[in-house]
Amino acid sequence: MTQILRMSNLYAPTLKEDPSDADIDSARLLLRAGMLRKAASGLYTFLPLGFRVLKKIENIVREEMDASGAQEILMPVLQPAELWEESGRLNDYGPELMRLTDRHDREMCLGPTHEEIIVALVxxxxxxxxxxxxxLYQIQTKYRDEIRPRFGLLRSREFVMKDAYSFNATQESLQETYDAMGKAYGAICERCGLDYREVEADGGQIGGKVTTEFMALAESGEADLVYCSCGYAADAEAGACLARPTLYEVDAMEKIATPDVHTIAELAAFLNIPESSTVKALSGKDAEGNLVCLFIPGDHELNELKIEGLVPGFTLLTDEEMISFGLCKGSMGPVGLPEGARIIAATSLQAIPQWVVGANEDGYHYVGARLGEDFQVDEWADLATVKPGDCCPTCGLPLEGARGIEVAQIFQLGDKYSRAMGATFMDEDGEEKPFIMGCYGVGISRTLAAIVEQHNDEHGIMWPLSVAPAHICVVPLTVGDAEVQPMAEKIAKDLAELGFEVVIDDRDERAGVKFNDADLIGWPVQIVVGKRGLKEGKVEMKLRRTGEKKEVALDALAEMMGFARRAMRDNVLHGAGTGAFAAIFG
Amino acid sequence: MTQILRMSNLYAPTLKEDPSDADIDSARLLLRAGMLRKAASGLYTFLPLGFRVLKKIENIVREEMDASGAQEILMPVLQPAELWEESGRLNDYGPELMRLTDRHDREMCLGPTHEEIIVALVxxxxxxxxxxxxxLYQIQTKYRDEIRPRFGLLRSREFVMKDAYSFNATQESLQETYDAMGKAYGAICERCGLDYREVEADGGQIGGKVTTEFMALAESGEADLVYCSCGYAADAEAGACLARPTLYEVDAMEKIATPDVHTIAELAAFLNIPESSTVKALSGKDAEGNLVCLFIPGDHELNELKIEGLVPGFTLLTDEEMISFGLCKGSMGPVGLPEGARIIAATSLQAIPQWVVGANEDGYHYVGARLGEDFQVDEWADLATVKPGDCCPTCGLPLEGARGIEVAQIFQLGDKYSRAMGATFMDEDGEEKPFIMGCYGVGISRTLAAIVEQHNDEHGIMWPLSVAPAHICVVPLTVGDAEVQPMAEKIAKDLAELGFEVVIDDRDERAGVKFNDADLIGWPVQIVVGKRGLKEGKVEMKLRRTGEKKEVALDALAEMMGFARRAMRDNVLHGAGTGAFAAIFG
Known part of the structure; x- marks a missing residue:
């Protein structure tokens, strides 16, 4: 039988005031609800109620991973730096990798991810x-030495992750595992009650070209994403370029005087055309110092992640460097660029036969510059950051924008690590081949924060049933009363026997304090036991999420709750259980 | 329903040979059984089967902790060094404390224990x-930078611990919590199938004077302990001095020539008396360099832990130092020691009125030196290491000796940490007082190793039911056979539905390979499904622990196993479940 939690000795110190250093709702509410405490910058302690939620998320993740056929292991957090030298990431990873030397002066690091260790294992x-x-997967504490830890559990230095690594013989097999993981991750987000999107993303320090992020939609999220009603979604940093430049048609290329025009906004205003009809020019240099000129639709921004992938070591030119290359700041264009300049333009501009561009001469621009005749482009590439209003690449409708919290990500790594570390297997045809790998991560503590970001109101947290620290809080209004107290205890006991997780607020506190704490902590269901109600044989039931209240006869309580319990079992297996009590309140 | 494990895709690479670097049975067997792998010195990965055992131990610990009313939390592993400065342990802890500096050059450490963090929390x-x-307790990975990691999980650098910390208002309340934890720890050891002793111990770096260790008896253990049939037990390093020196009686003190006698053994042989009738002398100096002379029964050894507690900074004199103090090596005694020497003798010698001791003159000893007349003792103290054969301090019978693995320890800390860190509460009488604290640790990964040390034979591991990676292994002798394979699958499914954890060895391997692996991995029950047996409607059941085999009719299997399942539920709640199948084999 589940133990009944008792508020009288539960270590859940709620706070009346918002903590001054909480910079995001989830941190503020978890601190106030007595679920979380800050131990130091970016380091947190989960108090009993926060820990219960963490464990529930962990178990949901474990169940879905096990159902997918993955096997749980536990690797050391502490890793020898040599392995990171083998993979080539020791320097690549940068200062976010926490390092130490042991008493024998051997270099070690605290794992932010475990590709090296697991490749060495198998x-x-x-x-x-x-x-x-x-x-193979594990659920473990991971480390990232954030330069500026903030947003509570979202950017902490120590956090709980589920990380999985697959070893496949072929790309087809990898695709199958990748798809299975995607499906498991969708189920995890559903069961945690998250409104989320699967988005195209970038591999970052992990590597891999095919990768999907699972984003919990939240205004407080650090990531910009775009999505479409057709199902397409992408991280704005990584999405394919979906810009739709517009044509400004003239008969032939014409050089026009544009006095005092130095920006796209000024140019568009001067010509009285939308910014999307102009072409933005940027100049930079590659790692060897060679000139690289970039052209993108006027209403877009250059995506640094994408240009770095295309031109490693790319940096924008300073004003002095522009002058030394003979370029003209504020009036750059593709016509008449210096000899040897590498010209790269956004793929979306390929459809535009005539460009509005700078004339490489201060105070002058061209309109109607003809692609292929007046100027050439060396390479076409995806250069700009996607933004809302761009065309969906799948269906063509305008994309919507949103902000999101990245709670999970899956990667197709290919043979990046297995090749670097010499991890091979004997193929069907007797050949030694490097493993084809995938890796799959869920931020467990991050998911907890994302749930709170999505499920709260001005009174506090509103936990989905599936992850609530307990399902039902029984509130005796007068502790010690000869009728109220024993009845509250009996109800709590009966509900616990039905299989609910029950907390009883047996503190000798005013009703207002108890109600406020119950709303702040966010128990999904409250059952209030008072003297007056008992006289009529009734208790009051309240749904935290909707605020609905209902008087329930004691006679009917057991049956109704039995019904809700069965509904809940079904509900939390296929979602967050939010509808389990609908029938009672329906 | 529990999933059925399949050997065909289980990641459990068993080894035919003993690994060369395994220096203890548990490490050797866990490596060979494909449950554990070494990642680096003192760092291990738990493979799926090892991980399952680890989780089972963790859950037993969690259940017993929750039942005792403790609440689970999770504190950060990474701790700011400042907190350790506050408690005064930053330097005391020494090089076993793993340290690092973060990117902002702040000193941090990896927690070997969490007194500082939790005091700061509350x-x-x-x-x-x-x-x-x-x-409050947590189950977490902990760190100790062992100078020479060895013995597999017993002396690793990263390990899984359950650590709990209690905050009490009074010593009486602390005693209650301490006793409850002792009871919970006894239950944990029982349920894990450990033959163990609760022993008096020493506080070490944690501190605290009242402390008890839970020792799993094992020849390979690093600790010496003594115990008695009456229930008394102690760590030999820490046990009260229970020596029984014997009297060699003469009429009066007499100085006798003892040519070539320099050791206790030589003296006893020369006088033809037992070593326990002589008194051993040792000379040392305190931190200030003052002379300290120690006397203990001739058949005992000085306990360094005890003398360090009594005379901080104590070191034994070198031969040169002895000469400079005017002492005579090989013939030291309490009669006529240099002025100012601090004379400390073992409490057990207090009962001996006449001593056999050196005469402080080369080649001479005294017999019958009279305590209080011929010489004086400044202090009586517990100085010697207990050894088997000494008297039990509770009942007086001779103590037995054993070696043990320390799997858990409980401490009464008092106000050591709360006072140093200014952690106080308002007492009933309105006074601010420091918390009275206790701390309570269980080595989870250590317990796993201790179980293997106690439960193995020449064929491999013999897991107790309560912690086995699965309960029953179904072995179809001919995979792919039209009768054997489906029947094995059906039996596995039926057993899983009964609530057993089942593995099926569906590998296309020879019977011998499967039997060897099943014995090596140590599934408690094996059910062998073969062609010949099926013809007679029978399968063979084998108990790993006893090696007993029994033919069971398919008709009777379900009922028998249902019976065993019920017996097991009961058994594993009150022990290791070893007797659950007794009725079937009885």
Missing amino acids: RNELRSYKELPQN | RNELRSYKELPQN
């Missing part, structure tokens, strides 16, 4: 294609 | 005696 043990695929 | 939140007692 490389002498998984030998044949017959033993593949394998998908 | 010190501004637990304010009144009304909120006490509280007992």
